[in-house]
Amino acid sequence: MVLNKSVIMLKRPEEYPIPGEHFGLQESEFKPVLKNGDIATRNLALSLDPYMRPRMDAEKSYIDCFKIGEPLIAGGVAEVIESQNPRFPVGTIIEGYVGWELYTHLTEANIQDHRILHGARESSIPLSSYLGVLGMPGMTAYSSLIEVGAPKAGETIFISAAAGAVGQLVGQMAKRLGLRVVGSVGSDEKVEFLLKDLHFDAAFNYKRGNILENLRKAAPEGIDIYYENVGGEQLEAVLEQMNDHGRIVACGMISQYNTKNAYGVRNLLQVVIKRIRFEGFLVEELYAKYGEQFDKEVGSWFANKEIKYVEDVAHGIENAMDAFVGMLKGKNFGKQVVKIADL
Amino acid sequence: MVLNKSVIMLKRPEEYPIPGEHFGLQESEFKPVLKNGDIATRNLALSLDPYMRPRMDAEKSYIDCFKIGEPLIAGGVAEVIESQNPRFPVGTIIEGYVGWELYTHLTEANIQDHRILHGARESSIPLSSYLGVLGMPGMTAYSSLIEVGAPKAGETIFISAAAGAVGQLVGQMAKRLGLRVVGSVGSDEKVEFLLKDLHFDAAFNYKRGNILENLRKAAPEGIDIYYENVGGEQLEAVLEQMNDHGRIVACGMISQYNTKNAYGVRNLLQVVIKRIRFEGFLVEELYAKYGEQFDKEVGSWFANKEIKYVEDVAHGIENAMDAFVGMLKGKNFGKQVVKIADL
Incomplete structure (x- = not known):
């Protein structure tokens, strides 16, 4: 048997x-x-x-x-x-x-x-x-960064959970597109990884110090794209530091999954004031548009060791x-x- | 002098x-x-x-x-x-x-x-x-409903502050486009106005009873577009009742302007889950695209008494x-x- x-x-x-x-x-x-x-x-x-x-x-x-x-x-x-x-x-x-x-x-x-x-x-x-990298998380990073984030060279992207399954790829893809890349993670070891291995421009441990102060230091010129994996406090801080016409790619909110006391975000007025676009997506709905391009580009970057995972x-x-x-x-x-x- | x-x-x-x-x-x-x-x-x-x-x-x-x-x-x-x-x-x-x-x-x-x-x-x-109607509030209603709301006939729109400068026009314009129109206001007299004078399909006084229950009754099939003038509690309730791929036109948040204790919205995870697009705009930035069309259409509707103001x-x-x-x-x-x- x-x-x-x-x-x-x-x-x-x-x-x-x-x-x-x-x-x-x-x-x-x-x-x-x-x-x-x-x-x-x-x-x-x-x-x-x-x-x-x-x-x-x-x-x-x-x-x-x-x-x-x-x-x-x-x-x-x-x-x-x-x-x-x-x-x-x-x-x-x-x-x-x-x-x-x-x-x-x-x-x-x-x-x-x-x-x-x-x-x-x-x-x-x-x-x-x-x-x-060659599956759902890779496709998530690739398609949503382009479709929802609408990245432009010279802009600043901030990624939460930046060493995670999707975050580490979003950061490297954004670097390839000429963006300034900032990430937050939950340990000093991961900060080192972002800076040394993935060549992020700035990174911080969200458990150390005030999040908004960290963000202001890491992205003094403001944030154009927020790749959102975490929600709650980090989202609230980002809204303060976001630039006009900023985009928030709502990929996930892991801080809100395991609690009965969801965090109340108090500054959504910033969405009005700064004309922010805050948008969710479902990777399954983006395969038709980006699937082929993803297989070709990311497959070749990974095979040629141009991106790490x-x-x-x-x-x-x-x-x-x-x-x-x-x-x-x-x-x-x-x-x-x-x-x-x-x- | x-x-x-x-x-x-x-x-x-x-x-x-x-x-x-x-x-x-x-x-x-x-x-x-x-x-x-x-x-x-x-x-x-x-x-x-x-x-x-x-x-x-x-x-x-x-x-x-x-x-x-x-x-x-x-x-x-x-x-x-x-x-x-x-x-x-x-x-x-x-x-x-x-x-x-x-x-x-x-x-x-x-x-x-x-x-x-x-x-x-x-x-x-x-x-x-x-x-x-022929100025900034009219242009606000007209351009943002189309540009940010992306309305489709048969959909349901919910408008807060629906008897206000912008809300009363959004409702009438959405009716012309074949949407089901629901509004909230702050008095029973305004509810009557929406239903009898502007021919909204449903309306309620947000000060009476639970907002989410009112919304469920007024829009049992869910909300496809939320025209947001109020923020806070109403926004939180709408996120619960919104349909997949819903759009939130972030026009204003009057409930958050006059308080030191801004309301914390706890269910933004719905933006991820339902693939919602929550987007601000500035009417000045929409004149180039919609100005001419607005003058022509809304001018003629108003002159012909096809819309009230x-x-x-x-x-x-x-x-x-x-x-x-x-x-x-x-x-x-x-x-x-x-x-x-x-x-």
Whole structure:
């Protein structure tokens, strides 16, 4: 028999999710009965991302909630081990949503957007890259910076959570476009990383000192684009330091995901006064416009080592929950992935 | 001698301005010495608008602050009574910034944007219309609804301060474009006005009951465009009831102008989740694109009585301060103007 191990949703958290209370590991026999169009996968790597935290809540956001009693869902790289679908023969390496588990039975309806990683077996590119720089976080950074941020050479961009899965790429892409790049992070070590490895123009640890004072020092000429991953206090400070016609790319607000006491932003009048555009987006809605360009440009930058991408790799499905909570608390260094199995 | 009466800025208010303390009436002799390019005006009507309140503060917003010891500034209709400028001969009726006073000396630098109201003497259109439906508030409503709101027939728009100078026009323009129109106001009498006179589809008094419940009842299918004049609590409620890809036209936030305790908006995460675009604008920056179209369309709608415009007229410069404070408190019914003199 094939033993599966899955991380199951147990109870909706109000603040940080606790392993064993809100989600937990479950063992079961994996014996899928495939209908026409279905596949079964052996999962190799999972992507853990901040947007998953709102999926734990009862209220649907832009994506369905995780269902109580069922495995959580993550972007993953997987090998097809059984198939009733000619598009995905046995042995194909795919990227797309799978369960937080060793093996997943995916119905035809659930693999519409999965992509085949041609040549992945032979390539020297690590499979986890397809979950980061060459996957959803990379596409998020690339498409939203252009579409929502409308960057112009000489402008100043400020990025919060700037060493994270998306932030580290936004910074490097903005540098390529001739912007002055400023980032905030949650540790001095990450500040060093931004300045020395990613060549940011300025960076600060938001836990040290007053955020607005830090921002004024780091961006004395004001902020033209705010790449928003954090929300709350940082957003309020940015609004004060923003220039006229500034743009806020509303990618995420991780500071607001794990609290019952959301932060009240008191200076939205700045949106009126400075004619700010503050705008959300959904990466899925930008693939049609930017997908091809992204694959070509970012694929070549990464292959040629023109951009860097740091990953924080947890090993084994048993460690996925701790890695996820750690990421929500900012303990990860770079994009959080979980390695499940070798190819 | 010609006696002038002017409303002078005395001291910056922290909350509502108080006549006699923050601004006051001053008499002086009007004997302008005109340089080449200058004019002197006899002021006929003044426009009092919410955006003037931030001009009373020390910090420059998108427009310069009122200077202590000098007359406040307002949009006005005036007659040229002395002129060293061939563009504006004596007798010309003009519209543009003048002082809150009977007579104003305008230097050449200060009349660059003033427009001549050709035919105004003979027209049956009241002069105050050029301060409202045919002036800046009308242009504000028209250009920002199209440019920022991007309205589509069948959508629902919600307008706060919906009986005000801009709100009453936005509602009628949105109806013409085939939208479902919902408004909030601060009295039951204004609710009646929206429903019976302006044919809004739904309206409520924000002082009665819970705002979010009122919104859910008035816009059960959700809000696609929020025309924002108020800020604070109403904005927070709208974010909950907004549809995906909603737009917020950030025209003003009158609830935040007169308080030291700005309201903290706690649910900006909705901007991310619903891919909302929340955007400010400055009407001056939209004239080039929409000015001609506005003059033609809105001029003809108003002349043909296809749109209504209600004004609240105070009489005499002596009553301007009370009228202004009343407007900030929502006591005006329709666009607030001050009639200074007959033509």
